Amino acid sequence: MTEQRTAWQLDPDRALPAEPGVRALAREIYASTAALPIVSMHGHVDVDLLVQDEPFANPAEMFVIPDHYLVRMLVSQGESPAALGIPTQDGSPYETDPREVWRRFCRNWKLFRGTPTRYWLEHELAVVFEAPAPPSEETADGLYDFLLDRLARDESRPRALLDRFNVELLATTDSAASGLAGHRKLAEQEGRQRILPTFRPDDLLHIRRPGWAADVRRLSEVSGIEAGDYDSFLLALRQRRAAFLQAGARATDHGHLSASAEPLDPADARSIFAAALRGESDAAAAEAFAGGMLYEMARMSAEDGLVMQLHPGVLRNHSSAVRSRYGTDKGFDIPVRVEFTRALQPLLNSFGMDPGFRMIVFTTDETVYSRELAPLAGAYPALRLGAPWWFLDSPEQMRRFRESAVETAGFYNTSGFVDDTRALASIPARHDLARRIDAGFLARLVAEGRLAAAEAVETGIDLAYNLPLQSYAPRP
């Protein structure tokens, strides 16, 4: 059990099953998928980053500060977000020396043992940027200088990275009120539609959110339709959906707290909307409106063909102290239990058999795979079960997802792999990991006489490449 790593070489068999017979099969399946292009249909890379295409400033701003997975792990062991370079919103001081932030991260490398963050960072550092050694107190400064040099090179600019990563399609996430100027520029610059917008109307559908009225005004401006009442609000949303479609969008994205999608009587919707514009709304009305709008979004998807993505079940900003000092998306979004079978019944009853409708459902609650989502996706043609998402985008969870969902839903009612990252450099790491885990699962089926080897190879290719393309294909 001696360490054999002299330079920083990752194990070529990493994340494949340990048993030699299964590993040999897994290697063959992985060999057929490793080099496939990347189709990344659910990402959160900032479109402006791609438009500007500037080099990343330094390792701290590339790997540490914007990654709330990573930051919260250091915070959970006693580092303050401020000491990690997270800007404060209350004027209190925070670390502005990126080298200092980087050192803090490197010192704490052991905290990431056994986590996907560790796995992705190893891939990013060792494979993408060819760093010489893992982070540690000793290597921190050397690594910083090494990466500073690498990040400054043209080959490390955002779009050059996409080329190197063999990204065939990359979806961003865009506010429904976005004018899509960035995407227009990108299409011009690139001369093709490689980077696509995704229609995310969450902000507009939650009437008690601070800033909702301002967002409705922005929607009016961008759409050219004065959203002064519920009916014109729906019209304005349709206008934006059409604009997104024209800009190449294939999907919408919905992050509600529950999966409720109960249609709302239009008269009720009108009065709730009007009251909300007057600043009058209670929690019950807001919840009913959000559920009703989810149903309306399904109706519009059935009409215009945008694939509807739903990922409920995360309670955002669990710590009000962290939120008020550092803002949102700081690692304090915590899952809650979600119910799907009853919540989605009205929506699926209306649109679930409609060949023009496609819905992909994600969850952070692994208990619903076998009980609810696989049976639903294994029945309704409109429904596909999304890849393990957020906290579940990890080796053990991806394995358990297959072990829990495939027997009831089959492989072909799952979406194929989608990542969920804002960290551009982690995209190939995430796809590579998914391909390895799926290869391992398929290899076990072969080793246990449950699948022929040729079928396993074909299925591996489908999961890595064909299914994401098909799942997000524009509907007829």
Add this chain to the structure above:
Amino acid sequence: MTEQRTAWQLDPDRALPAEPGVRALAREIYASTAALPIVSMHGHVDVDLLVQDEPFANPAEMFVIPDHYLVRMLVSQGESPAALGIPTQDGSPYETDPREVWRRFCRNWKLFRGTPTRYWLEHELAVVFEAPAPPSEETADGLYDFLLDRLARDESRPRALLDRFNVELLATTDSAASGLAGHRKLAEQEGRQRILPTFRPDDLLHIRRPGWAADVRRLSEVSGIEAGDYDSFLLALRQRRAAFLQAGARATDHGHLSASAEPLDPADARSIFAAALRGESDAAAAEAFAGGMLYEMARMSAEDGLVMQLHPGVLRNHSSAVRSRYGTDKGFDIPVRVEFTRALQPLLNSFGMDPGFRMIVFTTDETVYSRELAPLAGAYPALRLGAPWWFLDSPEQMRRFRESAVETAGFYNTSGFVDDTRALASIPARHDLARRIDAGFLARLVAEGRLAAAEAVETGIDLAYNLPLQSYAPRP
């Protein structure tokens, strides 16, 4: 990784663990259980099929049309039920050429990869009927002709299959209002009680079900007791239970939505029943009545010794469109979360320590095994934890069931294997698969020094044969 299958030979080690050491142990355990007789105490084979004992008409009507597991998978990928030969109830056309239905199925064989349907069908086709090759677009017609010939043979008649399968006991599921004529005929024809009825009163216990009043009338007729009020309704149910017992029944079967079994004040029960007969009942009364009746069924089981089976937690007919066009049992029954600890407390408090009472609980929600059902079955002598059922009757789920339940409930508070099929030819496939999975689990315990090899063999035999017999033995 070349395909070595020249004829269609299934892997003799299929579904055994891949690791060679564990596999060797599993093979020895499986060798001790593979040939044991089949005790099938929770099936849904139609009794008339066995009485008439006619040859199966063709492969589509044997393997495809009546199997709602299989049909819903094809539907989930865009086939319409009508195109698969499912008769419509609204007069719209449906495919009536069985060869065409069979082709559709064969073309879509890949959809079943990784599912138990695939596993069972391979066994049925390759082992039971010795088909020459797996289904595919190319083999569809040849297979059809081959199977048509096989199905026409005397050895393929329903009861000849039971002989070939070494079925020692087969329970059917029968309405509580059934006159049991089929079972009487069968007992005469067979000269022994190999095929037993099971008392299923669900229809009579849910007062808001369409047709409830008619079912009560039928109960009155069959029992000879006019069920005009609650007390005579209970008497009529007791009469039927006695008749079932006389016909060899060992168990009752209850498919409620929740596990609630709260006793109802007799005065309340009387007035709810009377109102229901007048066509007046609300959802709350119906739920209270169903829960109260479950408690009464336990009381009767404690008296007459029929083993009480409960499997809650499935929301039936999720799609109203599918239901209205094609009827019930079309693959759109979707599980919901179920609570057992509190729901069963009144029932177990009254009867859980009673040596004359036996209850077997099934679930489609795997999360309750370790949290609720194993602790309950590991305490109350009356309670046994049923085998993984319905969606959970699959390799991964059977493995996880053992991994989740045995540590707290032990092996001997589980029911042993029961299948849950209406597809007669799948019975040996299902029992064989369960024996393989249990052999694999036991082999791992031996390999990890947690069980002696001889104990593993004995336990394997108990799970496959002795425990189902004991669990459903008439109570003293």
Add this chain to the structure above:
Amino acid sequence: MTEQRTAWQLDPDRALPAEPGVRALAREIYASTAALPIVSMHGHVDVDLLVQDEPFANPAEMFVIPDHYLVRMLVSQGESPAALGIPTQDGSPYETDPREVWRRFCRNWKLFRGTPTRYWLEHELAVVFEAPAPPSEETADGLYDFLLDRLARDESRPRALLDRFNVELLATTDSAASGLAGHRKLAEQEGRQRILPTFRPDDLLHIRRPGWAADVRRLSEVSGIEAGDYDSFLLALRQRRAAFLQAGARATDHGHLSASAEPLDPADARSIFAAALRGESDAAAAEAFAGGMLYEMARMSAEDGLVMQLHPGVLRNHSSAVRSRYGTDKGFDIPVRVEFTRALQPLLNSFGMDPGFRMIVFTTDETVYSRELAPLAGAYPALRLGAPWWFLDSPEQMRRFRESAVETAGFYNTSGFVDDTRALASIPARHDLARRIDAGFLARLVAEGRLAAAEAVETGIDLAYNLPLQSYAPRP
């Protein structure tokens, strides 16, 4: 597959993974942890047992009668508690011949196959007491005599066992109203603080519990503060916490039904407390008070540095028949679903970022690891995720705990191993088992290229020894 055991030698590789490559790695990791001292911070060994330090009377009173895990398994298969020597509280007869109780246990040895009880007992009998053979009908009397002799030896007295087990720290569980006389005596006898009290105020925080008022009176007496109203009640609790701290306590322990920790308006708390003293309280008030007091306990922990342990979700005394005949803690405590994300939000919002506060949360519901507890522990610095507890303290569950929690929480936001036993002789068995399972999990990470071997060894040592010490270290 022949049995190779001639004397009763346990497999030295037991509970390590079966795959030879992974096993070899696991052996190396386990070799580094096997001999580490035991830090047992959450036990329930009776302090008087240690003060008196008398030999155990006989095998039945050592291994069978006080172990409600074991007793309930025999009961679940039809033995009566009375026949197992459990004293009745209603005057009905019970077995008083310990040899007869021991025989009943030995006859039923097969019921424990696959359970942790079996695993621990094998370790206790074969390793701790060097028994010659496993229990069985044939060996029962010989074993009884053998153990009777062993238990009478000085080396088998309670504190001699602690020495032999290499116990560095052992926490007991003590009523908040305890005068801690036993602990004072022990500290004198031992001349060091090896055995520490734990502050458990449950009885005082649940106002509808029979005996609550008497317990409040006892609190007044012991603390010297007349707890006649809510404010003096809080003062008296603070006094006891200070006394526990002085006696070496490091932690409090809270066994509420839910995880709710909603602060209560002091005015409401005062009136609920006053009403409760008058014998007037309803269920809603009692629940609100319990939740409010949990919040107050967190506030006090943030002040005095006692580590707060919470383990909700067990419905005690499920069978009223068993309770009324045999009393509490007889194996009929059954888990229920628990929600943590919302329930703990007020408490974590107030104290979760406080470096002076430490909370360790345990669960008997494995579904909350990945969904709720790992995300919470992976964010809040105050929170650590406790080791698998009670029903979950078992090989499969410990493995699944790592597979479910580590990817999101990391290793270092878990508490390290704590046992939860009242059976003194099982302590080394439990710690040894945990070290083996963790070694196996770490070995797999190494074999799959996800962790370096040296990191795995270091992590194994941290989980077995350093993390329990750190997690329960007095807060600054």
